[in-house]
Amino acid sequence: MNTRIVRARPLPVVAPVTGRAIALADVPDAVFAQNMVGPGAAIDPARGPGVVVSPVSGILVKLKPHAFVVTAEDGRGVLVHLGIDTVNLDGGGFVLLAEEGSVVPAGTPVIRWNPAEVEAAGLSPVCPVIALDADLTAVRALAGSVALGAVSAGDRLFTWA
Amino acid sequence: MEKAQAILAALGGADNIMEIEPCITRLRTVVRDAAKIDESALKAAGVHGVMRAGTVVQVVVGPDADTVCMDIEDLL
Numbered sequence: 001m002n003t004r005i006v007r008a009r010p011l012p013v014v015a016p017v018t019g020r021a022i023a024l025a026d027v028p029d030a031v032f033a034q035n036m037v038g039p040g041a042a043i044d045p046a047r048g049p050g051v052v053v054s055p056v057s058g059i060l061v062k063l064k065p066h067a068f069v070v071t072a073e074d075g076r077g078v079l080v081h082l083g084i085d086t087v088n089l090d091g092g093g094f095v096l097l098a099e100e101g102s103v104v105p106a107g108t109p110v111i112r113w114n115p116a117e118v119e120a121a122g123l124s125p126v127c128p129v130i131a132l133d134a135d136l137t138a139v140r141a142l143a144g145s146v147a148l149g150a151v152s153a154g155d156r157l158f159t160w161a
Numbered sequence: 162m163e164k165a166q167a168i169l170a171a172l173g174g175a176d177n178i179m180e181i182e183p184c185i186t187r188l189r190t191v192v193r194d195a196a197k198i199d200e201s202a203l204k205a206a207g208v209h210g211v212m213r214a215g216t217v218v219q220v221v222v223g224p225d226a227d228t229v230c231m232d233i234e235d236l237l
Binding site for chain 2: 030061
């Protein structure tokens with residue numbers, strides 16, 4: 001699992017959606033809120049049709065209708081999860097704009113969705129953005145780097161040291 | 162496959178699994194008997210965390226949940 005190599009540069013992670021950046025601890029899901037998958041931040045998305053973009057430049061290693069993982073060149077993976085428990089929507093309302101395995105520069109459109117529809121289905125549309133398996137040093141640095149408040153897709157969200 | 166075997170054993174074995182499906186980072190399972198779940202064995206198998214609500218158990222395994230789930234399904 002811990003096959004991370006030495007990396008030279010901090011990894012800038014941009015907001016995948018437009019909305020309001022919030023602390024991960026405020027996400028209504030214990031797995032994300034307790035950093036079980038990794039540290040990061042979350043975005044309470046603007047309601048209405050929107051496009052979700054890649055948070056880092058890399059390869060789209062996993063793509064599901066409601067979530068995806070992009071692995072940067074240095075091997076670090078960032079997870080974007082669109083809403084909470086949205087696996088239960090079975091892909092309804094999500095349109096894939098990229099293919100699994102493709103190269104996605106930061107800001108590349110990956111999924112089209114409508115957070116208002118997720119909310120109407122009784123689910124939270126909040127989007128956790130997770131630094132997968134980040135080590136402890138990176139976690140502390142990252143927590144201090146989160147830009148809370150209004151963000152547009154493509155704006156810096158946090159820096160993964 | 163070893164990880165899948167360890168997780169399956171810690172969930173009470175194949176007979177205890179009623180349903181299992183992967184989300185992107187977790188296994189969502191429904192078990193017959195929640196008392197058969199061994200959380201310390203799950204941790205020892207390398208899982209990040211376990212969330213339980215009655216017989217519904219979420220095992221947080223990380224981004225390779227798909228692979229682990231397929232391996233477990235092969236063992237059922």
